[in-house]
Amino acid sequence: MATIKDFFRSKPKYVTIHQPSTDDRREIPDGLWVKCEECGNLLFNKELERSLMVCPKCGYHYRVSARFRIANLVDEDSFEEFDADLIPGDPLGFPAYPEKTRAAQEKTGLKEAVVTGSCKIKGIPVILGVMEFGFIGGSMGSVVGEKITRAAEKALETKLPLIIISTSGGARMQEGILSLMQMAKTSAAIGRLNEAGGLYISVLANPCTAGVMASFASLGDIIIAEPKALVAFAGPRVIEQTVREKLPPGSHRSEFVMEHGFVDLIVDRRELRDTLAKLLNFHSLAGVGGENNG
Amino acid sequence: MVNGNLEFERPLVELESRIAELRRFTKEKNIDMTEEITTLEKKAAKLRHEIYANLTPSQRVQLARHPKRPLALDLINLIFPDFLELHGDRLYRDDHAIIGGLAMLEGAPVTVIAEQKGRDTKENIARNFGMPFPEGYRKALRLMKQAEKFGRPIITLIDTPGAFPGLEAEQRGQAEAIAVNLMYMSSLTVPIVVVVIGEGGSGGALAIGVGDRILMLENAQYSVISPEGCAAILWHDASFAAEAAAALKITAKDLLELKVIDEIIPEPLGGAHRDYAETASNIKAAIVRNLQELNKMDVNNLVDHRYAKFRNMGIFYQADEEKEA
Numbered sequence: 001m002a003t004i005k006d007f008f009r010s011k012p013k014y015v016t017i018h019q020p021s022t023d024d025r026r027e028i029p030d031g032l033w034v035k036c037e038e039c040g041n042l043l044f045n046k047e048l049e050r051s052l053m054v055c056p057k058c059g060y061h062y063r064v065s066a067r068f069r070i071a072n073l074v075d076e077d078s079f080e081e082f083d084a085d086l087i088p089g090d091p092l093g094f095p096a097y098p099e100k101t102r103a104a105q106e107k108t109g110l111k112e113a114v115v116t117g118s119c120k121i122k123g124i125p126v127i128l129g130v131m132e133f134g135f136i137g138g139s140m141g142s143v144v145g146e147k148i149t150r151a152a153e154k155a156l157e158t159k160l161p162l163i164i165i166s167t168s169g170g171a172r173m174q175e176g177i178l179s180l181m182q183m184a185k186t187s188a189a190i191g192r193l194n195e196a197g198g199l200y201i202s203v204l205a206n207p208c209t210a211g212v213m214a215s216f217a218s219l220g221d222i223i224i225a226e227p228k229a230l231v232a233f234a235g236p237r238v239i240e241q242t243v244r245e246k247l248p249p250g251s252h253r254s255e256f257v258m259e260h261g262f263v264d265l266i267v268d269r270r271e272l273r274d275t276l277a278k279l280l281n282f283h284s285l286a287g288v289g290g291e292n293n294g
Numbered sequence: 295m296v297n298g299n300l301e302f303e304r305p306l307v308e309l310e311s312r313i314a315e316l317r318r319f320t321k322e323k324n325i326d327m328t329e330e331i332t333t334l335e336k337k338a339a340k341l342r343h344e345i346y347a348n349l350t351p352s353q354r355v356q357l358a359r360h361p362k363r364p365l366a367l368d369l370i371n372l373i374f375p376d377f378l379e380l381h382g383d384r385l386y387r388d389d390h391a392i393i394g395g396l397a398m399l400e401g402a403p404v405t406v407i408a409e410q411k412g413r414d415t416k417e418n419i420a421r422n423f424g425m426p427f428p429e430g431y432r433k434a435l436r437l438m439k440q441a442e443k444f445g446r447p448i449i450t451l452i453d454t455p456g457a458f459p460g461l462e463a464e465q466r467g468q469a470e471a472i473a474v475n476l477m478y479m480s481s482l483t484v485p486i487v488v489v490v491i492g493e494g495g496s497g498g499a500l501a502i503g504v505g506d507r508i509l510m511l512e513n514a515q516y517s518v519i520s521p522e523g524c525a526a527i528l529w530h531d532a533s534f535a536a537e538a539a540a541a542l543k544i545t546a547k548d549l550l551e552l553k554v555i556d557e558i559i560p561e562p563l564g565g566a567h568r569d570y571a572e573t574a575s576n577i578k579a580a581i582v583r584n585l586q587e588l589n590k591m592d593v594n595n596l597v598d599h600r601y602a603k604f605r606n607m608g609i610f611y612q613a614d615e616e617k618e619a
Binding site for chain 2 (some may be wrong): 041077083087088089091092094095113141142143145146149163171176177178179180181182185189190195211214216217218219232235238239245247251252258
């Protein structure tokens with residue numbers, strides 16, 4: 001006998017959702033003016049939003065939500081979300097973890113710290129993952145690891161390029177060793193895509209550190225960082241606390257990391273869509289195997 | 295800690311030294327104290343059992359960091375007496391917090407890679423307290439690829455507080471070095487057996503920890519963050535480390551239940567530091583048994599199994615499953 005349960009079970013694995021509504025494109029509350037957190041200049045709200053939350057005066061990149069990034073990066077109505085119904089458990093019975101995830105879900109409107117799906121960028125189909133720093137610091141627990149892994153596997157299966165925009169404080173402490181293992185799991189999945197000749201572009205947004213940086217975020221064929229993003233294995237605070245080292249100004253920022261050879265490109269958020277399209281074109285038709293090469 | 299002994303071991307250590315004293319007395323003065331000694335020994339055995347059968351997670355952390363606990367080289371010298379160390383990452387320098395080399399195990403060559411702490415301050419400075427720099431991980435990967443080329447199984451021993459967090463490590467790409475190891479280890483075409491012998495400190499441990507079998511000494515720990523670090527974040531006070539150690543589920547038993555490790559290697563009663571030879575022989579037996587099983591698998595099967603092993607780690611739900619629950 002068909003029950004309500006069966007109805008839920010028979011849902012397709014990948015749920016199509018409609019293009020994020022205009023609300024997703026909005027990042028700031030009502031009010032006409034804001035003061036730039038960096039340069040202090042007064043900015044017209046609409047102007048800041050139109051420049052994708054990058055200060056038009058000083059170029060400061062505000063943190064933005066995953067939905068906002070997607071809405072402003074992909075072709076209209078092209079995003080189809082994967083695995084939107086995956087939710088975290090509390091495998092260790094960790095103090096206050098369920099409350100913490102519930103609060104994060106309410107705050108962000110997401111079930112977890114990454115949104116994945118397929119979409120088009122200037123007409124080119126790609127698999128996209130975008131992390132949400134507002135969800136427990138974009139930390140990677142079992143769900144984030146699983147969704148990133150499935151996205152990489154989907155890229156392998158569909159022979160589409162993979163793009164992941166990462167912003168994270170690292171592994172999710174509340175899931176203990178299981179979150180550490182997501183580093184191995186996601187890296188292994190990227191490894192399979194890599195061996196098969198698939199293109200993976202990793203975009204590092206502020207901040208991107210620790211367990212995420214020490215796994216899939218560092219494994220891109222091409223690694224892009226937003227300007228002045230904190231990009232590190234151990235952030236400045238960790239270093240100052242644990243080894244009491246004095247740090248020079250600007251250490252751990254995208255520019256420093258590029259200078260030391262670990263980032264290909266620094267790209268302003270307002271240029272990201274164009275730059276990605278250009279890179280995708282350079283690898284045109286090169287999903288896995290690049291069948292149409294030559 | 296008193297004289298290198300742990301607080302909870304103290305009653306036992308005191309009793310043991312009294313027994314030793316009586317023995318000396320018997321010998322020197324030729325007075326028969328056998329009866330007293332036997333009584334005390336019974337008492338010590340009982341106490342030993344009471345103390346070690348019921349260790350809390352934080353007491354196990356103390357055992358894993360015990361100043362007399364066998365370090366990687368202590369065990370390597372016992373398990374692989376002909377170990378020949380090879381140096382350097384061929385890129386920058388030789389990191390002393392990670393050692394690697396060749397040895398024979400039951401008549402077959404193997405590549406051994408281990409994280410090495412120091413025994414005293416001088417050694418610890420040379421070994422950077424067992425916290426590798428990126429070049430350590432790159433040396434490990436170089437030796438693992440060499441093992442793959444020559445078809446040798448790889449054995450890694452994990453014992454680190456973590457990858458070194460410092461400016462130079464950032465400049466040389468600590469995150470990249472770890473990530474690259476995770477990616478390549480997951481597809482190497484030779485068997486990999488990992489043994490956590492002391493402290494498994496997060497990404498710094500995992501960077502040589504992707505294998506076909508993950509074994510763990512009974513009192514070792516393996517964690518995403520140190521209990522002190524977790525306590526500092528969660529309780530804003532590192533002195534809550536004992537609570538954090540319990541919450542993080544970092545003991546061998548916890549990890550076996552979470553299916554992150556495959557097997558617990560027993561330690562001598564009272565911990566690995568009480569009998570290096572027995573500890574080493576237990577580790578050796580476990581490595582040999584697991585390698586024998588892995589050697590039977592063909593290469594594709596081996597790599598697919600390793601992928602699936604890590605692919606399946608993690609606990610999560612579908613939203614509608616929760617509705618059912």
